[in-house]
Amino acid sequence: MQRYFVPHDGWEEEQVHLSGEDVHHIKKVMRMKEEEEIICCTPDGHAAKCKIRKIEDDSVTCYIVQWLDEEKELPAHITIVQGLPKGDKMELVIQKGTELGAAAFIPFEAERSIVKWDAKKAEKKISRYQKIAKEASEQSHRTKVPTVESIHSVQEVITASEGYEWKLFAYEDEAKTDAFQSLKEVIPHIKPSQRVMMMIGPEGGFSEKEVDRLKQASFQSVRLGPRILRTETAPSYFLSAISYQLEELR
Amino acid sequence: MQRYFVPHDGWEEEQVHLSGEDVHHIKKVMRMKEEEEIICCTPDGHAAKCKIRKIEDDSVTCYIVQWLDEEKELPAHITIVQGLPKGDKMELVIQKGTELGAAAFIPFEAERSIVKWDAKKAEKKISRYQKIAKEASEQSHRTKVPTVESIHSVQEVITASEGYEWKLFAYEDEAKTDAFQSLKEVIPHIKPSQRVMMMIGPEGGFSEKEVDRLKQASFQSVRLGPRILRTETAPSYFLSAISYQLEELR
Incomplete structure (x- = not known):
């Protein structure tokens, strides 16, 4: 229907x-x-x-x-902060992330983002993303449409993260080392109704400066499995793992 | 490197x-x-x-x-059987599925697949998919390239499923009912080195006839979370959940 x-x-x-x-x-x-x-x-x-x-x-x-009496919404509130990727990959992130239950998206202008938006382009893009989120919500039978926020700098992301119980970022180097922080330390401990901010770098990853600032702001770095995921695949991995833990394993 | x-x-x-x-x-x-x-x-x-x-x-x-001494490969052998989707969505399935650790892909000509391939087109498509799998393997630092098989009918899929310990299909109706088979009954019980066949329908889903034949052949239907996923999103959900369970939670 x-x-x-x-x-x-x-x-x-x-x-x-x-x-x-x-x-x-x-x-x-x-x-x-x-x-x-x-x-x-x-x-x-x-x-x-x-x-x-x-x-x-x-x-x-x-x-x-x-x-x-439908239970279609992820029990936890997940915000995906996505480093601006190339081409139309952000559309994929919004569409797939909506299907997989994200509550909000924040486009993040990373140091290594190749794409730059001026104010006019940003406005047009955001309203297009909101439309994609609405359509994907209908298609996936969700009862809420995720919000798409305006573009944020790293400082604005840090300010926005204050209301969150969990602040995470996917750091590629975690997947390359043995001393990684596994999702095992994070996802099983997320409680329903908690707020989780998950930050993903653009194609080139986070700069060292960004990593330092995020760590200072109490963001934890996690790896998303042992393989190196493309920037637009990372949110799907994270949201699927959360859904599996909170909606299927429970 | x-x-x-x-x-x-x-x-x-x-x-x-x-x-x-x-x-x-x-x-x-x-x-x-x-x-x-x-x-x-x-x-x-x-x-x-x-x-x-x-x-x-x-x-x-x-x-x-x-x-x-790299451990980049999923401990279990996962074959994604994908009902032929519209447009170039199969490319997305192969690329993302490779990043997420699939061992093999089988394109499946479902009753409701709108796309039809003749022999010449099929050959060209398969060799293109093999190239995408190879490139995605390199990019994601895998040590094995997944195989991409020729196009299969439902009967050929059933024959191919004989060597598998787990035969699953994602049945949309499972997500709509309360009496669903949760992934909880499946994924935590998959052992390293076991072979899992996961079958995904095309946009229109499986026909009733296909569902009957799969059930007769001991395929179990599962739901992939409570939301309705697009056909090309379903393999990512499944592979991410498997990776989370076998590579992160272990």
């Missing part, structure tokens, strides 16, 4: 009002009629089966048939 | 002979000179640091400096 993410002001006692692009999607893409059913999700992650009551030019009104 | 996969006939007592594309790569791409060092991997997954002794027109001769 098709699902839509409806903002706060769309919810009334027993009715839901959809507007904007969702109306176009229901009418033109799905070609739905009155009495057909959809799933509507609230901003705080609850989902309801709804029946379409009225289709108008610029709004669709539904009534709630049944609240669903 | 750049790594090369050298076939059996390239290995002598204390020397290694490289030929073909690797010679071009050493001379033209890396612009290496005599006395520089590379890593050479044997077909059975051992790696040696080697020094270049002689660069000729169509061969490069090295001597072995030191055998390396």
Whole structure:
């Protein structure tokens, strides 16, 4: 069943009002009629089966048939801080990371990021990423859409990390040494509802300066298995391991 | 250090002979000179640091400096059987699956695969996938290149599955029900050196007929977390969870 993410002001006692692009999607893409059913999700992650009551030019009104008791969201809040990669790899990170349950993404302008964004380009990119996150949430039957933040410097990432119980970064050199910090020391100890910030370098990895600053800010370096992963593969490994631990092994 | 996969006939007592594309790569791409060092991997997954002794027109001769004791290969042998997906998604499956440690790939012509390959196209595709697997192996510092098999029908997959201790398929409906078979019943019980076949449907999933045949052939259906993953994301989830369990949690 098709699902839509409806903002706060769309919810009334027993009715839901959809507007904007969702109306176009229901009418033109799905070609739905009155009495057909959809799933509507609230901003705080609850989902309801709804029946379409009225289709108008610029709004669709539904009534709630049944609240669903779905557990589709990762129990922990995972923020992926991704060093700006080359080409359109960030789109892959957002799409796959959303499918795998990330709660938020922060694009990070690393010293070794080759791509540079000016303010105008950044705005366009972020709004495109938000759209990808929304579509991937629908497709993967999530009940929440992850947020995509504006581009951060290393200092801004460190400031943003203050509300997190876990601050991690994937340091390639960990995979090359024997004295690595294994995920065993981290993931099994993450509790549901805790906040985890996972930082991934761009293609060239973190600079020594960045590593020093992150360590000073109490970030722990971890390895993601013994092989060297491409920058866009690292978030998938981490999110899959978290899902396996918290949603399957539990 | 750049790594090369050298076939059996390239290995002598204390020397290694490289030929073909690797010679071009050493001379033209890396612009290496005599006395520089590379890593050479044997077909059975051992790696040696080697020094270049002689660069000729169509061969490069090295001597072995030191055998390396690298553990880069997943302890279990994982074969990904991938229902032919749309577009170039199979390339993504091979590249990411190689980084994440898969031992073999089998493209599977599913009932709901939209793409169809004739014999000529299949040959070209497979040789392209083998190249992607080789490059991804080098990049991720693996010591073995995964094999990419020819395209299989469901019957051929079932025949090929006979040598495997674990036969699994990712069934989307498992993620939708409460009575799912969790990975908890499977992954923690996989022993190093065991062979695991993991089968993933194409975009439309498996047909009922395929599900029946797989179940008759003792394949177990599993869910890969509670969210619905795109076909090309499913192998990454599975391989990451296996790596986490066998390489990090151990």
